[in-house]
Amino acid sequence: MQGIIDIDPKFIPFYNPTTIRGASQVPKEVIDNVASKMQNGAKIVDKLLSGNKKELIKLLNGDDADPIAILKNCILVGVSFIPYVGGIVSSLVDIIWTAASGSSAAEKMSKAFTNFIMATIKEELQKYDDETLRQFFIGLSNVSSKYQDNFQLWMDNPINQSTIQTIRTSWEILDSQYLTLIPQAQKKGYEITELVFFLLMANGHITLLGDFLIYAKAWGYTDEQIKSIEERLDDTVTKYTQHCVDTYNIGLQKVTDAPVGDITINDFIEVNKYNAISSYRNNMIINVFDFVNYWWTMNTRNLPKGGSFDRVRYLVGRICGVVTTPNAKSGWSGWEAYYHPTQEEIEARISKQGLYRYQGALKNLSIRCWSRIDAIIPRVVDPITGNVSEVHFGGSGGAVKNTKDFSKSDPLLKVNIGSSSAPWNIKLGGDFFGDVDFKVRYLRNYDLSFDDHKIEYLMGFGIIKTSGFSDQVNAIAPLFQPYGVGFSGQVPITDGPASVIDLQYATFPDGASTLRDSPYPGLIATQIPEGKSATLPVQYVGKETGRFMIKLKAGGTGTVQVTLDGTKAVFNVTDDYSIISDSNKSIFSIPDKANLTITVTQGTVRFHCLALIPQSARVSTKNPNDYHLFWDGSKPTHQYKTQLITN
Known part of the structure; x- marks a missing residue:
């Protein structure tokens, strides 16, 4: 140099x-x-x-x-x-x-x-x-x-x-x-x-x-x-x-x-292989790609003073049990034919429930069981409407047992699930479900958790095909979200760092699709076709002027408009996932609460996030010690003092 x-x-x-x-x-x-x-x-x-x-x-x-x-x-x-x-x-x-x-x-x-x-x-x-x-x-x-x-x-x-x-x-x-x-x-x-x-x-x-x-x-x-x-x-x-x-x-x-162990009839090799690959992917996301996927924020040309945001992505924990498939596999007889799904079928089971995309906050669970788990019923709060919806996994038998309410201040952090061949033993906090089943007393349990994560779903994977045990959940897995994720209906935006908002928080139209690991592990993209719009609720909680410019992180080919109260930003998307500036250079005044409308006016676009970058009174300065300093020359009318970490 x-x-x-x-x-x-x-x-x-x-x-x-x-x-x-x-x-x-x-x-x-x-x-x-x-x-x-x-x-x-x-x-x-x-x-x-x-x-x-x-x-x-x-x-x-x-x-x-x-x-x-x-x-x-x-x-x-x-x-x-x-x-x-x-x-x-x-x-x-x-x-x-x-x-x-x-x-x-x-x-x-x-x-x-x-x-x-x-x-x-x-x-x-x-x-x-x-x-x-x-x-x-x-x-x-x-x-x-x-x-x-x-x-x-x-x-x-x-x-x-x-x-x-x-x-x-x-x-x-x-x-x-x-x-x-x-x-x-x-x-x-x-x-x-x-x-x-x-x-x-x-x-x-x-x-x-x-x-x-x-x-x-x-x-x-x-x-x-x-x-x-x-x-x-x-x-x-x-x-x-x-x-x-x-x-x-x-x-x-x-x-x-x-290899995944001895290949015998009871090993269910595809489920074990899925668990091994899923564990590898999860650890790579936590240790590597959670950094890689946000390196773009460290470039001051993208965000002059960095950004504050949530990391919205699910990690699928270990599947305990055997995932059933509706399509009997050749080479197996009787009930065994339904116990050997492909990894693609396992992925499809999760994707069909929409569980790769943000669903809201886990409120509580109900579990139907006698000695075994018949059904798992997560209750999830829709952050925009406040409505509580149920996602039912399994049959309709057994006695209903309710767990405690979960909240952002007291989330569900880990769960103990029975062994890979008998997942009917579940421990949630101090509550046991199905623990009286003699078959699971001597089998290994899995204590499932991830550091800095909470459980947002406890998912069932189909029902037992064995005669006499029908309508009982046959496999169970927790789905984890980063601890800090918690959407209350409006995304809070403030002064200082850019508010980088995951577009999964938006309300999407029919025809939108979720793209997992796009383009890298841990990134979730939402693809919106031409003519469709999404709505993103935001709330200004700062103390300055509430004025923002918008940048978009997206890929594909097309044109996007973001509008609010007559103000319109226009983004021309021309390549694979880049940081795109508003060609109109519009300044948005964000009131206490507002809805940004995001419309694909031409083409098909894959969205990651948008960034609201605070704008303040234009005052020329070269002072590196100004809290709100932007090197393009803007800062507020007052200053904050700072102190470094020292020895």
């Missing part, structure tokens, strides 16, 4: 000394919105904003902590952009590598993922020895920590030429460190086992490039230099994403080819 740290001697950034120091004054509505989207969110946000790095390290490396969930939530739901300045994302990246109690959160994540992968693939793969991996982590931590120290020095003296030179040099050294270490996790033979190692470094590197684009003007870079990093960020995200996709496919093939 020759010449990039040359400083223009004529450059003197605008600086108002009254805005540089003091405790963070982040608006309460922003903090509340972010904290509500993760478990222990208030505690995590409090530690971030208190500036206590030691406490954050304890939290990330605690025995009961899930460090990747904490890091991911902080980045994805907007904590990373809560004081907007101060390199919070980079601070988290530094902390994740920092050793505590003999091992860092990064080491624990890498080891846990490697162990899972090899157990799933049932194959010994190449991996770095602990000492080599540890040296990688320590080296990166040291350089990242130095960058943070120099960032703090610059924040304390933002117009001092020496501190500007120091932070520029430090940025380049850390950038070089990433470029040196990342290929170590891409070596042939190491791709799968070291994917989380790669992911954590890639995430940090993309964040670092994002730091540059946020602060480049304040650091005195020229427009040409900024343009070069913009192009490199685009190329880097594309390259790192492709590596994750390629590695996912390598592992998927290995899982598909791996």
Whole structure:
């Protein structure tokens, strides 16, 4: 990067000394919105904003902590952009590598993922020895920590030429460190086992490039230099994403080819194979693609100050039992012919119920049973109408037993289900269902949960075909949603970070279809044909002007209009999933509550999300310490002070 740290001697950034120091004054509505989207969110946000790095390290490396969930939530739901300045994302990246109690959160994540992968693939793969991996982590931590120290020095003296030179040099050294270490996790033979190692470094590197684009003007870079990093960020995200996709496919093939145990009549190989592949997919989403799918938000050309959003996607837990099929399979006699569905038939059973798309919030369950489970009846609250609907799985016999009400503050986090051959034993909290059946007393149970997730459905898969046991649920699986997902009828939007809204929250017309893993694992797209409209309810909860521009993340070929009270945004969709700006450059005034109408006027479009980007009074500034600063020159009429995480 020759010449990039040359400083223009004529450059003197605008600086108002009254805005540089003091405790963070982040608006309460922003903090509340972010904290509500993760478990222990208030505690995590409090530690971030208190500036206590030691406490954050304890939290990330605690025995009961899930460090990747904490890091991911902080980045994805907007904590990373809560004081907007101060390199919070980079601070988290530094902390994740920092050793505590003999091992860092990064080491624990890498080891846990490697162990899972090899157990799933049932194959010994190449991996770095602990000492080599540890040296990688320590080296990166040291350089990242130095960058943070120099960032703090610059924040304390933002117009001092020496501190500007120091932070520029430090940025380049850390950038070089990433470029040196990342290929170590891409070596042939190491791709799968070291994917989380790669992911954590890639995430940090993309964040670092994002730091540059946020602060480049304040650091005195020229427009040409900024343009070069913009192009490199685009190329880097594309390259790192492709590596994750390629590695996912390598592992998927290995899982598909791996044996699933003794192949006997009672093993029901397709269900076991489905479980193995589903488990692999779930872990890849949680550990890898929940990051990959939102790297686009770290580019300031897409969202000048990042975004806060929900991750709306279901993870299908282990299927306990045997999925029945209405189509008898040849080669089997009697009831056995109905117990061997293909994986495609299992997928179709879930898809037919619409359970790959957001359905609302789980309110409670009813279970019909005597000694076995006859039926499962989830009750789900429609977030827009408030109506409670039932999804009935199974027969109509047995006594009805109701569970407690579930809510966002007290969700269902895990469930204990009976063994793969007898799933009639269920434990929900302290309540047992079907536990008196002598057949399940001595069989293995599965304690099913995912960190930072809640159960939104308990799904049945058909009824028993065996004579004398008809109308009883034959297989059971929980469906998990991220903990913070909870739609109350209007999507709250606020000042500061862009409000990135999953289009699954919209009311869709007939003819719309759900596309799972489109284009990557964990992404759900909704395809709307020409002439059809969706309605998205939003509510402004901020304290500023309530004025927003809209960007769309979509794919396909067509034209989309978004309208509200006569204001119209127009988007021309011309390729596979890109971030599209409004060709009208319209400014929307969002009242207390409103409905955005999204219409496909031409072609067919696949929607992921839209982003409402706050707009404020236009005031020219180069001050990097303004809470609401947009580098296009807009900010509100008042300022908030910020403070960095410190040692």
